[in-house]
Amino acid sequence: EAGVVQSPRYKIIEKKQPVAFWCNPISGHNTLYWYRQNLGQGPELLIRYENEEAVDDSQLPKDRFSAERLKGVDSTLKIQPAELGDSAVYLCASSKREAFGNTIYFGEGSWLTVV
C-alpha cells in the first residue's frame, strides 16, 4: 500500500514569494492533516480535513496561509507571501477510522527554507 505522498521535498524561496505544497493521502483515509514542525519541536496542527471539509483550521495563519482539499482526496497548502519565520518542515498526514482506533501516518514532509 502506498504511503502519504508529498511534493516538493525541498523548497528554497525568497521572502515575500509564494509557495505551494501538495499531498496525496493513503487511499481510503478520510482525514487529512497538515502539520508544521520546527527544529526540536513536535508537529503542530495547521489544518485538519474530514473528506473535503476543513473541520479544524484554528491554528492556520489565514492572512497568508490557505489550503484546499478538492474532491476529498489530494490537498494543497499555500503560503503567500512567505516570511522568514515560515521556514520549517510541512508534514502531511492521514488517518482512517478503524474498530481498534485511529493511527496517523505521515508523508516525508516538504522542507521549506525562506531566505
Next chain:
Amino acid sequence: RKEVEQDPGPFNVPEGATVAFNCTYSNSASQSFFWYRQDCRKEPKLLMSVYSSGNEDGRFTAQLNRASQYISLLIRDSKLSDSATYLCVVFPPYTGNQFYFGTGTSLTVIP
C-alpha cells in the same frame, strides 16, 4: 496546560544501556496512545501503540499508567540505531480525529 508533555532530553546513553522515557497527558478520558520515532530530517513513524495492559515488541516496552496519566517507553539493550527522537502521541475522545504530540525526547546511543 499542554495536552502532552515530554522531557526533551537529550538522553545520551552507552550501547547496551536501558533507557526510559515518560510522557504525561492532560485529558484523563484519553484512550489511545502511541510512541512515534523520528529520525533526523525524516518524518515521524509509528513505533508502537500503547495498550492498557502494556505491550512489548522486542527490546521496546510501552506502558500506560491511567491513575497518574502518563505513558512510558522502555528501551533495553540500546543499539546505535536507536538514536532518534521519540514522540509521545495521544488521541483524546470527542475531539474529532485530533492527535496531540509531545515535543519529542532526543536519544543518542554512544558507542
